[in-house]
Amino acid sequence: xxxxxxxxxxxxxxxxxxxxxxxxxxxxxxxxxxxxxxxxxxxxxxxxxxxxxxxxxxxxxxxxxxxxxxxxxxxxxxxxxxxxxxxxxxxxxxxxxxxxxxxxxxxxxxxxxxxxxxxxxxxxxxxxxxxxxxxxxxxxxxxxxxxxxxxxxxxxxxxxxxxxxxxxxxxxxxxxxxxxxxxxxxxxxxxxxxxxxxxxxxxxxxxxxxxxxx
Amino acid sequence: xxxxxxxxxxxxxxxxxxxxxxxxxxxxxxxxxxxxxxxxxxxxxxxxxxxxxxxxxxxxxxxxxxxxxxxxxxxxxxxxxxxxxxxxxxxxxxxxxxxxxxxxxxxxxxxxxxxxxxxxxxxxxxxxxxxxxxxxxxxxxxxxxxxxxxxxxxxxxxxxxxxxxxxxxxxxxxxxxxxxxxxxxxxxxxxxxxxxxxxxxxxxxxxxxxxxxx
DNA sequence: TGAAATTTGACAGATATTTCACAAAAGACT
DNA sequence: AGTCTTTTGTGAAATATCTGTCAAATTTCA
Ligand SMILES: NC(=O)c1ccc[n+]([C@@H]2O[C@H](COP(=O)([O-])OP(=O)(O)OC[C@H]3O[C@@H](n4cnc5c(N)ncnc54)[C@H](O)[C@@H]3O)[C@@H](O)[C@H]2O)c1
Ligand SMILES: NC(=O)c1ccc[n+]([C@@H]2O[C@H](COP(=O)([O-])OP(=O)(O)OC[C@H]3O[C@@H](n4cnc5c(N)ncnc54)[C@H](O)[C@@H]3O)[C@@H](O)[C@H]2O)c1
Numbered sequence: 001x002x003x004x005x006x007x008x009x010x011x012x013x014x015x016x017x018x019x020x021x022x023x024x025x026x027x028x029x030x031x032x033x034x035x036x037x038x039x040x041x042x043x044x045x046x047x048x049x050x051x052x053x054x055x056x057x058x059x060x061x062x063x064x065x066x067x068x069x070x071x072x073x074x075x076x077x078x079x080x081x082x083x084x085x086x087x088x089x090x091x092x093x094x095x096x097x098x099x100x101x102x103x104x105x106x107x108x109x110x111x112x113x114x115x116x117x118x119x120x121x122x123x124x125x126x127x128x129x130x131x132x133x134x135x136x137x138x139x140x141x142x143x144x145x146x147x148x149x150x151x152x153x154x155x156x157x158x159x160x161x162x163x164x165x166x167x168x169x170x171x172x173x174x175x176x177x178x179x180x181x182x183x184x185x186x187x188x189x190x191x192x193x194x195x196x197x198x199x200x201x202x203x204x205x206x207x208x209x210x211x212x213x214x
Numbered sequence: 215x216x217x218x219x220x221x222x223x224x225x226x227x228x229x230x231x232x233x234x235x236x237x238x239x240x241x242x243x244x245x246x247x248x249x250x251x252x253x254x255x256x257x258x259x260x261x262x263x264x265x266x267x268x269x270x271x272x273x274x275x276x277x278x279x280x281x282x283x284x285x286x287x288x289x290x291x292x293x294x295x296x297x298x299x300x301x302x303x304x305x306x307x308x309x310x311x312x313x314x315x316x317x318x319x320x321x322x323x324x325x326x327x328x329x330x331x332x333x334x335x336x337x338x339x340x341x342x343x344x345x346x347x348x349x350x351x352x353x354x355x356x357x358x359x360x361x362x363x364x365x366x367x368x369x370x371x372x373x374x375x376x377x378x379x380x381x382x383x384x385x386x387x388x389x390x391x392x393x394x395x396x397x398x399x400x401x402x403x404x405x406x407x408x409x410x411x412x413x414x415x416x417x418x419x420x421x422x423x424x425x426x427x428x
Numbered sequence: 429t430g431a432a433a434t435t436t437g438a439c440a441g442a443t444a445t446t447t448c449a450c451a452a453a454a455g456a457c458t
Numbered sequence: 459a460g461t462c463t464t465t466t467g468t469g470a471a472a473t474a475t476c477t478g479t480c481a482a483a484t485t486t487c488a
Contacts, residue, residue, distance in 0.1 A: 211407070
C-alpha cells in the first residue's frame with residue numbers, strides 16, 4: 001500500500017469535476033433513480049463516458065460491469081471524497097453586500113458548511129442580525145476563531161485588507177480561506193488552503209466569448 | 215491572412231488567464247510602473263515566464279526584445295482582447311440576496327459592465343430601489359430587453375426557474391448569460407454565451423483540499 | 429440455463445498544455 | 459561604436475489530460 005505521501009496525486013482537473021458529478025447524482029437521487037451507467041450520465045452531463053469512468057477510478061472501482069453505478073452509493077462515496085460528511089464551521093469576514101448574501105444562503109448548510117460568525121469593522125453594522133447571527137466587531141475575531149474551532153473563513157472585504165486578515169487567520173489556526181477579494185492571497189503558512197473566487201474575471205471571460213461584439 | 219473561421223483557436227486555458235494578467239497589469243499601472251519583463255511578472259504572478267510569453271503571443275507580439283512589455287500598452291491590448299473597451303448593458307434577474315449584492319458592486323462598471331435593470335417576481339420587493347434602480351416586475355422584462363439593447367443577463371434566481379428564463383432571454387436577443395443558479399444551462403440557441411458560476415462547487419473543492427480533515 | 433447485451437476498469441493512443449532552450453533583436457554601458 | 463546584457467518570440471520536448479478500445483464481469487432475456 002502506498003503511504004500518505006506516495007498516494008497517487010489527483011489532478012486538479014479531476015477535483016474540479018467532482019462537485020459536478022455530485023450535483024448530478026444528487027438530482028438523480030431526488031428523482032429516485034437507483035442506478036446509472038457512465039454512458040447515460042455522459043449524455044446528461046455532456047462529457048464523455050470514458051472521462052467519467054477515468055475520473056471515478058482515481059478513487060476506486062465504484063461501479064459494476066453490466067450494471068453501472070449505484071446512484072446512492074456513488075453519491076455517498078463522492079461526498080466522502082470531497083469531505084462533505086464532516087461539518088465545517090465557517091466565519092464570514094466583511095459583512096457587506098456579498099458577505100451578507102453568502103450568510104443568507106442556506107444551501108451551504110446542506111453540504112455541511114455552517115456559518116458560525118460574521119465580522120466587520122464598520123460600527124454601523126456591528127450588532128445587526130443576519131439569519132440569527134449578530135455581526136460582531138472584528139476585534140472579537142481572534143478569540144472567536146481560537147475558541148470555536150473555526151475551519152474556514154470567507155473573505156468578503158476590500159482587497160487591501162485581505163492579506164493581513166488572511167495571515168492573522170492562518171496564525172490563529174484556520175484551515176481554509178474562501179476568498180472573494182480581487183487579489184491572489186499568498187500565505188507563508190502553506191498548510192492553509194486558499195480558494196479564490198474572482199467574479200470579475202469570470203465576467204471578463206464571458207465578455208471575451210460574446211461574439212459579434214456589441 | 216486567415217479568415218474569421220480559420221483563425222487560430224485560442225484555448226480556454228489561455229482565455230481564463232487573461233483577466234488575471236489584466237488585473238496585475240492594472241496594479242502595475244496604478245503603481246506607475248512603465249515596463250515589465252515576462253520574468254519579473256512571472257515572479258509576481260507565480261507562473262512561468264514562458265507561459266506568459268506564450269499566452270500573449272497568441273494575440274500578437276506585444277513585447278520587445280531586451281525591453282520587455284510596456285505596461286500601459288499591454289494593459290490596453292488585453293482590454294481589447296477581452297472586449298472591455300465596449301460598454302455592456304446588463305440586467306439582473308432575481309433581485310434577492312445575491313442579485314442585490316451584485317447590483318451594488320460598483321467595480322463592474324469600471325470594466326464597462328453597466329447594470330441597467332433588476333427584475334423579480336416577488337411583489338414585495340418590486341419597486342424597491344437598489345443603487346438608484348427600481349426593481350421591476352418580471353413581466354416588464356421582455357419589452358425592456360428588446361428595447362434597451364441589453365447584452366448580458368445575470369441569473370440570480372432559483373435553479374428551477376433559470377432554464378425557462380434563459381431560453382426567453384435568448385429569444386429576445388441577449389448575447390450572454392452569467393448564471394449563478396446551481397444548474398448547467400443548455401440553450402438551443404448556441405449563439406448565446408453562457409458562463410456558469412457555481413459557488414457551491416468552488417467551496418467543495420476547498421473542502422477537498424483541506425488536509426487533515428476536521 | 430445459456431446466449432446475447434451491457435458496462436466497467438484499464439491501458440494505450442491521441443490531444444492539449446506547459447516548459448525548455450536558444451537565436452535574434454534591442455537596450456545598457458563603457 | 460562596440461561589447462555585454464537582457465529579453466522576446468518560437469519551435470521542440472516534456473507533461474498532462476482526454477478519448478478510444480477491449481477483455482472480463484455481470485446482467486438481461488428467452
Ligand atoms: N459584491 C459583489 O458583487 C462583488 C463582486 C466581485 C468581488 N467582490 C469583492 O468582494 C469583497 C466584498 O464586496 P462587497 O460588495 O460585499 O463590499 P462591501 O463594501 O459591501 O462590503 C465590504 C465589507 O467589509 C468591511 N470591512 C472593511 N474592512 C474590513 C476589515 N479590515 N475587517 C473586516 N471587515 C472589513 C466593510 O465594513 C464592509 O461591510 C470586495 O473585495 C469586493 O471587491 C464583490
Ligand atoms: N446567495 C448565495 O450566496 C448563493 C450561493 C450560491 C448559489 N446561489 C444561487 O443564486 C441564486 C440566487 O440566490 P439568492 O441567495 O440570491 O436567493 P434569493 O432567494 O435571495 O433570491 C432569489 C430571487 O429570485 C426571485 N425569483 C424567483 N423566481 C423568479 C422568477 N421566475 N423570475 C424572477 N425572479 C424570480 C425571488 O423572488 C428572489 O428575490 C439561486 O439559484 C442560488 O442557488 C446563491
